[in-house]
Amino acid sequence: MIGMVSNTFQDMISRLERYWADYGCLIMQPYHTEVGAGTFNPATALRCLGPRPWKAAYVEPSIRPTDGRYGENPFRFQHYFQYQVVLKPAPADVLELYYGSLEAIGIDLVSHDVRLVEDNWEGPTLGAWGLGWEVWIDGMEVTQLTYFQQFGGLDLDPIPAETTYGLERLAMFLQGKRSALEIEWAPGISWGDVYRENERQWSVYNFETAPVETLTRRFAEHEEECRALIEARLPLPAYDQVLKSSHTFNLLDARGAISVTERAASILRVRDLARQVASLYIELEQGSHADAAV
Amino acid sequence: MPTLLFEIGCEELPASTCRAVSDQLPGLVEEHLGAAPTEVLVGPRRLAALVELPAEVQTPAVTGPPEAIAFGGDGQPTKAALGFARKVGVNVAALELHDGFLTFRPPATPTAAFAEQALPAIISGIVIEKPMVWDATRIAFSRPIRWLCAKLDEATLDVSLGEVQSASASFGHRFTSGSIEIASPRAYTATLRTHDVEPDAQARRAQIIHGLDRLGAWRDPAGVLDEVVHLVEHVVVLEGTFDEKYLELPERVIETAMQSHQRYFPLGGRRFAFVANGGDPATVRAGNERVLAGRLEDAAFTYERDVRAGIDELAARLGTITFVAPVGSFMAKSERLVKLVSELDSDEDARTGARLAKADQAAELVREFPDLEGYIGAQYAQRAGYPDAVATAIDEHYRPDSAGGPLPTTPAARALAAAEKIDNLTVAFGISQRPTGSRDPYGLRRAAIGLCRLATEGGLSLDVHALVTRAYELLAAQQARLTEEQAAVSAQVVDFVEERLETLLGVPVDYVRAARASSVGDLGRKASLARTLADLEPARLERLHTVYVRADRIVSKAGSDDLLPPLRTELLSEAAELAVAEAHAEIVRDLADVTDFEAAVAAVEGLAEPLERFFDEVLVMDENSAVRLNRLRLLADLRGTVRTALGDLAEIPL
Numbered sequence: 001m002i003g004m005v006s007n008t009f010q011d012m013i014s015r016l017e018r019y020w021a022d023y024g025c026l027i028m029q030p031y032h033t034e035v036g037a038g039t040f041n042p043a044t045a046l047r048c049l050g051p052r053p054w055k056a057a058y059v060e061p062s063i064r065p066t067d068g069r070y071g072e073n074p075f076r077f078q079h080y081f082q083y084q085v086v087l088k089p090a091p092a093d094v095l096e097l098y099y100g101s102l103e104a105i106g107i108d109l110v111s112h113d114v115r116l117v118e119d120n121w122e123g124p125t126l127g128a129w130g131l132g133w134e135v136w137i138d139g140m141e142v143t144q145l146t147y148f149q150q151f152g153g154l155d156l157d158p159i160p161a162e163t164t165y166g167l168e169r170l171a172m173f174l175q176g177k178r179s180a181l182e183i184e185w186a187p188g189i190s191w192g193d194v195y196r197e198n199e200r201q202w203s204v205y206n207f208e209t210a211p212v213e214t215l216t217r218r219f220a221e222h223e224e225e226c227r228a229l230i231e232a233r234l235p236l237p238a239y240d241q242v243l244k245s246s247h248t249f250n251l252l253d254a255r256g257a258i259s260v261t262e263r264a265a266s267i268l269r270v271r272d273l274a275r276q277v278a279s280l281y282i283e284l285e286q287g288s289h290a291d292a293a294v
Numbered sequence: 295m296p297t298l299l300f301e302i303g304c305e306e307l308p309a310s311t312c313r314a315v316s317d318q319l320p321g322l323v324e325e326h327l328g329a330a331p332t333e334v335l336v337g338p339r340r341l342a343a344l345v346e347l348p349a350e351v352q353t354p355a356v357t358g359p360p361e362a363i364a365f366g367g368d369g370q371p372t373k374a375a376l377g378f379a380r381k382v383g384v385n386v387a388a389l390e391l392h393d394g395f396l397t398f399r400p401p402a403t404p405t406a407a408f409a410e411q412a413l414p415a416i417i418s419g420i421v422i423e424k425p426m427v428w429d430a431t432r433i434a435f436s437r438p439i440r441w442l443c444a445k446l447d448e449a450t451l452d453v454s455l456g457e458v459q460s461a462s463a464s465f466g467h468r469f470t471s472g473s474i475e476i477a478s479p480r481a482y483t484a485t486l487r488t489h490d491v492e493p494d495a496q497a498r499r500a501q502i503i504h505g506l507d508r509l510g511a512w513r514d515p516a517g518v519l520d521e522v523v524h525l526v527e528h529v530v531v532l533e534g535t536f537d538e539k540y541l542e543l544p545e546r547v548i549e550t551a552m553q554s555h556q557r558y559f560p561l562g563g564r565r566f567a568f569v570a571n572g573g574d575p576a577t578v579r580a581g582n583e584r585v586l587a588g589r590l591e592d593a594a595f596t597y598e599r600d601v602r603a604g605i606d607e608l609a610a611r612l613g614t615i616t617f618v619a620p621v622g623s624f625m626a627k628s629e630r631l632v633k634l635v636s637e638l639d640s641d642e643d644a645r646t647g648a649r650l651a652k653a654d655q656a657a658e659l660v661r662e663f664p665d666l667e668g669y670i671g672a673q674y675a676q677r678a679g680y681p682d683a684v685a686t687a688i689d690e691h692y693r694p695d696s697a698g699g700p701l702p703t704t705p706a707a708r709a710l711a712a713a714e715k716i717d718n719l720t721v722a723f724g725i726s727q728r729p730t731g732s733r734d735p736y737g738l739r740r741a742a743i744g745l746c747r748l749a750t751e752g753g754l755s756l757d758v759h760a761l762v763t764r765a766y767e768l769l770a771a772q773q774a775r776l777t778e779e780q781a782a783v784s785a786q787v788v789d790f791v792e793e794r795l796e797t798l799l800g801v802p803v804d805y806v807r808a809a810r811a812s813s814v815g816d817l818g819r820k821a822s823l824a825r826t827l828a829d830l831e832p833a834r835l836e837r838l839h840t841v842y843v844r845a846d847r848i849v850s851k852a853g854s855d856d857l858l859p860p861l862r863t864e865l866l867s868e869a870a871e872l873a874v875a876e877a878h879a880e881i882v883r884d885l886a887d888v889t890d891f892e893a894a895v896a897a898v899e900g901l902a903e904p905l906e907r908f909f910d911e912v913l914v915m916d917e918n919s920a921v922r923l924n925r926l927r928l929l930a931d932l933r934g935t936v937r938t939a940l941g942d943l944a945e946i947p948l
Contacts, residue, residue, distance in 0.1 A: 069595075072595070073592065073595050073596075074588070074591060074592070074595075075588055075591070075592050076592070089429065089430070090428055090429070092429070092438075092440065092457070095305060099469075109469040110469050110470055110572075110573070110574075111573055111574040111577050112573045112574075112577060112578065112581065113530075113570040113571055113572060113573035113578045113581070114468075114469065114571075114573075115306075115525065115526075115571050116305070116306035116338075117306075117525060118306075118308035118309070118310075120424070130426075131424065131426040131437070133306060137581065138570075138573070138577065138578050138580070138581020138582055138584075138585070139556055139568065139578075139581055139582035139585040139586070140581060140584070140585045140588075141555075147426055147428050147438070149426055149427070157432070158429075158430060159426075159427055159428050159429065173581070176584070178584060178587060178588060178591070256614055256615060256616075258616075262619055
């Protein structure tokens with residue numbers, strides 16, 4: 001079906017990089033702080049704000065403590081990979097571009113059933129939402145496509161289009177595997193060889209040993225530091241504190257230390273910070289834009 | 295007649311938009327084009343309509359000033375005539391006189407121009423529930439609009455919408471076709487069909503149903519068909535199978551895995567059907583089978599971990615799962631449920647059910663399939679060897695989960711369902727989280743309606759005040775951090791629940807209000823009192839009403855009856871007042887033994903005659919204050935007796 005082309009995990013990623021680089025995207029690298037999705041990387045979250053055009057693509061490890069299953073479940077991991085493409089403004093042929101990327105990694109669009117199914121995205125901690133789809137190939141969800149509408153509670157203009165590939169799912173599909181652990185990462189080396197033990201250890205940490213009191217304290221500290229950085233008019237470092245408090249919150253959630261009401265209150269607090277960071281980011285960017293014009 | 299076609303080409307629309315547009319287009323087309331569409335064709339990538347229009351469109355004449363004002367004595371047009379001509383944009387010479395008025399008859403508009411003007415208005419008139427913007431024009435629609443095909447017979451119309459300019463081209467199937475010429479509106483459907491697109495939603499639905507029927511006895515418990523119709527432009531119904539080993543999973547788990555994400559249709563056993571938009575059938579089938587196997591494997595993995603733990607172990611883990619922050623864990627909740635259910639049903643199965651009802655909150659499978667809470671707990675209880683009655687109580691304790699949803703089917707399940715709702719209401723009101731406006735995060739309205747239905751339809755005896763008070767005491771004993779006092783919570787919950795009764799019973803609300811003021815504690819009996827009052831013959835109701843209202847008025851006018859001294863029989867002197875006192879005493883005795891409201895009504899009716907005589911013959915407001923107060927006391931007692939037995943009859947307007 002895929003012919004002679006080698007379709008290891010790493011080859012697939014290289015092809016996506018090549019495809020989007022050829023289109024004109026800046027090829028970025030993963031961010032240095034834990035994020036739940038590539039969207040949270042400032043290369044998407046902050047670059048979406050304001051009027052400047054932006055085209056970027058990058059791999060992002062997705063860190064979701066509650067999704068770990070000790071490396072025992074073939075589909076659930078607390079650490080997996082996304083390929084993130086953000087195009088601002090959204091080009092009119094964004095769907096054709098996406099389908100082109102599928103062909104670039106060896107998917108024949110005619111012999112498969114490729115479909116867009118409504119799936120709207122909301123990032124409550126970022127005050128962000130967008131409308132779009134999940135992409136099914138023969139029933140498997142492999143990508144999310146989103147036209148962002150708001151970030152940090154602000155209406156976006158221009159509208160960015162985001163493409164988020166689930167790399168493991170895409171690789172499972174391409175390689176015909178029933179378990180992400182069996183994905184061939186490179187010839188002779190599987191995804192499980194690389195990450196199974198990682199999953200086990202982190203699941204123990206996330207669910208059993210992560211220190212709740214320390215994390216609770218840290219959550220408050222990140223929030224405090226974020227406020228101080230906003231005060232100091234440093235939105236980029238402040239945004240890192242938003243990410244860190246978000247991740248700390250997720251760890252506390254995995255430890256079962258967050259109740260429904262606390263959850264709502266915590267999300268509101270993080271969102272409030274994200275809102276302030278977004279406004280400040282735009283304010284400074286417009287300032288520097290004006291300088292450049294002079 | 296010329297036929298108009300317009301097609302709005304979009305990126306894949308949500309099914310809800312397709313349905314909404316299909317409802318809205320006929321009205322919009324009629325409003326802006328003056329004729330209803332002969333066809334409305336909707337699907338994920340296009341919204342289209344065909345309309346038959348007259349060859350030219352006459353717009354109504356405009357009437358100007360009367361002849362006498364329009365022309366001077368010299369026959370020349372006046373300023374008024376010139377002004378009117380300027381307004382309608384022609385020379386006076388082009389105007390005519392009609393019925394003595396200067397009149398402008400606009401030339402007939404060619405249909406093409408008329409339609410070109412109307413189409414943008416039709417499209418922007420579509421109301422989208424969740425709109426988005428996608429480009430610099432900031433036009434909002436459900437998903438980006440990418441092309442417009444607009445034809446009037448063979449002619450192509452000129453319409454623009456944002457960055458999109460109309461053309462004679464449409465597009466066929468996303469992958470097997472491309473841009474296609476539409477020769478004329480009448481050729482539209484046939485042209486699309488030859489390019490793998492079925493634009494007619496009804497036709498797609500029929501094809502899907504036909505395809506499913508051919509595969510066998512398909513089912514659609516979650517109702518995904520309406521959505522599937524709008525997930526494809528080209529219908530391919532395929533069948534797949536999954537490994538037999540997954541049949542060990544509970545049936546609803548398999549069905550939910552199939553339907554909630556994948557929109558598959560169970561065919562029974564290990565077969566399922568699904569609808570594709572094209573592709574090579576063998577390839578597409580293999581892919582979908584692999585996906586379902588993945589989902590079932592995931593569910594099986596989780597299920598086995600839960601079953602290995604067992605329901606008792608899951609129940610033991612509830613201490614670490616927070617129910618509501620200020621009031622503690624699901625463990626604490628389970629303990630309350632056991633005690634509350636004991637107030638409602640002495641049955642051992644009900645208590646066991648209460649102990650285990652929340653165990654599946656600790657189950658991993660419920661985290662995957664939150665809709666299956668209760669059901670999954672019941673499955674685990676059965677696997678652990680608990681009696682069916684226990685499993686049923688667990689399974690059904692969230693019932694009724696919608697206004698007309700089924701009630702629990704066994705006494706133990708009904709008792710547990712009521713205990714669950716009493717506890718939720720007490721907790722939420724106890725932490726000052728009563729519903730406000732549209733906000734009802736704990737589903738309390740549904741819980742209250744559920745209690746009313748359990749009482750009225752389920753025959754469950756429910757003293758809401760006593761149960762809430764008990765639940766409050768249990769919470770207090772668990773050191774729950776409640777922010778409201780017990781008396782307030784009990785009173786508020788009773789009000790909140792009984793207010794639902796008002797809308798639920800189908801009797802005029804005044805009768806329910808009247809019944810609510812009685813001392814009847816049981817919710818079902820309160821409902822049946824309201825019905826009894828509402829069903830009374832008017833004459834009988836009037837008799838009761840008069841007794842009550844006359845006594846009520848005179849006592850209320852005199853001030854608070856709390857200040858009246860107790861009745862002193864030695865002060866009763868006149869025959870009529872003695873008769874009333876005697877009748878009242880008799881009724882108090884009768885009512886003590888009465889069990890049905892019909893008998894209570896009959897007893898109270900016995901007061902009518904003596905009371906009438908009393909009002910005719912006795913002056914209540916005697917100048918001797920002791921006598922006066924004593925008579926008022928007699929009436930106040932009488933009113934109290936009626937109110938206790940039958941409610942506040944003054945609520946009923948006669």
